[in-house]
Amino acid sequence: MKKKSYLLISSIGISAFIISGCATTPLVQYGDAQALQNVSTDFSSSDLQQIAESMVDSLLVFPPIVEVTNQRRPVITVDKVKNKTMQHIDTESITDSIRAKIVKSGKFRFIDRTTDQETINEIKTQQESGLVDKNTAVQFGKQIGAEYMLSGNISEIQQKNAQITDVYYKFTLSLKNLTTGILEWTDEKEIRKTSKRRAFGG
Amino acid sequence: MKKIVYLGLLFSVLVCAGLLSGCAATSGISGSVKVVKGQEGCAQESKIIVNNDSLARAIKITDLKSTFAGDLLKANAMVYSKRTDTLALQYKFRWYDSQGIEVEPESSPWQPVIIYGRETKSAQAVAPNPSVKEFKIEIRYRE
Numbered sequence: 001m002k003k004k005s006y007l008l009i010s011s012i013g014i015s016a017f018i019i020s021g022c023a024t025t026p027l028v029q030y031g032d033a034q035a036l037q038n039v040s041t042d043f044s045s046s047d048l049q050q051i052a053e054s055m056v057d058s059l060l061v062f063p064p065i066v067e068v069t070n071q072r073r074p075v076i077t078v079d080k081v082k083n084k085t086m087q088h089i090d091t092e093s094i095t096d097s098i099r100a101k102i103v104k105s106g107k108f109r110f111i112d113r114t115t116d117q118e119t120i121n122e123i124k125t126q127q128e129s130g131l132v133d134k135n136t137a138v139q140f141g142k143q144i145g146a147e148y149m150l151s152g153n154i155s156e157i158q159q160k161n162a163q164i165t166d167v168y169y170k171f172t173l174s175l176k177n178l179t180t181g182i183l184e185w186t187d188e189k190e191i192r193k194t195s196k197r198r199a200f201g202g
Numbered sequence: 203m204k205k206i207v208y209l210g211l212l213f214s215v216l217v218c219a220g221l222l223s224g225c226a227a228t229s230g231i232s233g234s235v236k237v238v239k240g241q242e243g244c245a246q247e248s249k250i251i252v253n254n255d256s257l258a259r260a261i262k263i264t265d266l267k268s269t270f271a272g273d274l275l276k277a278n279a280m281v282y283s284k285r286t287d288t289l290a291l292q293y294k295f296r297w298y299d300s301q302g303i304e305v306e307p308e309s310s311p312w313q314p315v316i317i318y319g320r321e322t323k324s325a326q327a328v329a330p331n332p333s334v335k336e337f338k339i340e341i342r343y344r345e
Contacts, residue, residue, distance in 0.1 A: 034311040036292050036344060049311035057328040061271035070272050104306070105274070105331050 041167040041193040043089050043156075051171045051189045052097035058187040059175065060105055065185055069107040076108050076175070077146035085156040085169070095150070098173070111146050148184065149176045165195045229253035230342025233263045233279055236298075237335050257343060260285050264322060268337060275329040277337040286319040290344045295327040298336035306330045314344065 037046045059065060068074060078099055081091035102108050126137040152173035159166045174186035233250045248266045252258045265280035275297075283289050292312045297305040309330050317323050325339060 034294070034308065036312045036314055038344075046311060046314075050313055053310060053313070053327070057326070060274055061276055061328050063271075066272040101309070101330065104309075107272075 041165050041195045043085070043087055043169065047169060047191050047193075048094055048097060050191065051094060052101060054189045055098055055171070055173050055187060056101040056105070059102070059173075059185055060107055062185050065107075065175075073107060073109050074147045075111060075144055076102070076148045076150055077111050077113060079149050079151035081152040081154055081171075081173070083154055085154060086158070087156070089154060091154060094154070094171075095152075098150070108148075111144070145178075147178060149178055150174070151176065163197045167193050169193075227254055227256070228342060228345065230257055230340055231261070231263065232338055232340045233266045234336065234338035235266045235268050235277065237268060237275070254342065257341070260289060261291070261317070261341065263339075263341070266339070271328065273332040275334045275337060277327050277329070277339065279325045279339045280322055281315075281317065281325065281341065282322045283317040283320060288319065289317045291315050291317060291341055292344050293325050293339055293341045295325075296338040296340065297329050297334040298338070299333045300335040302336065305334050 033045070034049065035046075037044045060069075078095050081095055083089045083091050099110055103110060123138050123140055126132040127140070150173060152171065154169065154171045156170075157168045169191040171189045171191075172186065173188075175184045176182070177184050231250065231252050231254060233248065235249075236247045238245050238247055246266075246268060250263050250266075260283065262282045262284060263279055264282045265278075267278045269276050269278075277295060279293075281291075281293075292314050294312045295310050296307070297310075299305050310327065313325070315323060315325065325341075327337075329337065
């Protein structure tokens with residue numbers, strides 16, 4: 001009988017040790033930045049990556065675009081992506097990812113309007129400070145105008161009841177020809193995320 | 203008393219077993235296609251590697267194809283579910299140049315996919331740049 005009690009106590013002790021682990025210090029780990037993230041139904045890094053991937057894939061293989069990019073590398077400017085969701089989403093981060101992928105494909109070139117003020121300051125310095133050799137100083141009015149503009153929207157539809165939260169995201173991106181005003185390409189990426197409250201411990 | 207001892211033992215053994223087994227296998231199935239330039243145009247060499255028998259019992263890669271859109275490689279994989287219930291999987295494409303060196307290793311994310319019972323679904327992607335001549339798709343269970 002005594003032996004059995006010892007056995008019971010020691011086995012409970014072992015399981016208690018395993019459950020508690022070494023919980024005295026916070027556990028910090030590097031994760032896989034490309035991994036799927038299932039923390040909540042909020043807009044996540046995985047959603048951003050999936051959107052960028054699917055948009056760029058769709059744009060680069062669209063037959064009329066392939067025809068144009070086979071001959072030359074057109075210049076694009078990126079407009080804002082309007083955030084119509086109830087969440088705070090850094091839409092510039094989405095367009096930055098899309099732009100990086102398109103640039104690396106070697107099919108398009110981009111102009112960046114967000115650094116225009118710095119560009120003007122730099123050219124002014126080159127022209128007016130007297131520090132820069134006149135032959136190498138950059139001239140005003142030599143930049144190339146964009147032929148196309150990328151713009152988009154992100155919206156969400158959310159449905160909820162006591163147990164389930166269902167969120168549907170829709171990201172739309174279009175490429176507009178600035179000369180003719182025609183939308184040369186447009187595509188959508190849909191993402192659905194559902195979270196269920198657990199029966200126990202939820 | 204005897205009953206309590208046995209119940210206690212059973213409980214602790216179960217807890218230990220549950221905690222120790224905890225992590226499921228993260229390996230999966232991969233399929234690769236290499237575009238080889240021969241005397242009669244381009245040919246494709248495909249290869250499927252199974253690293254997870256449980257997943258191999260659930261799905262099958264039925265077709266692996268690649269075409270070129272302009273000079274960019276477009277990859278397509280057809281996956282068939284042998285199961286009758288819904289499967290939640292994830293997949294990722296990897297890209298290699300003609301020398302077999304991976305192109306932009308960190309560029310493509312894991313993508314979620316749901317395959318309903320006995321359904322065939324396709325996974326598609328486009329190479330990040332024209333240097334790509336070979337692709338690999340990796341499929342595994344969602345964690």
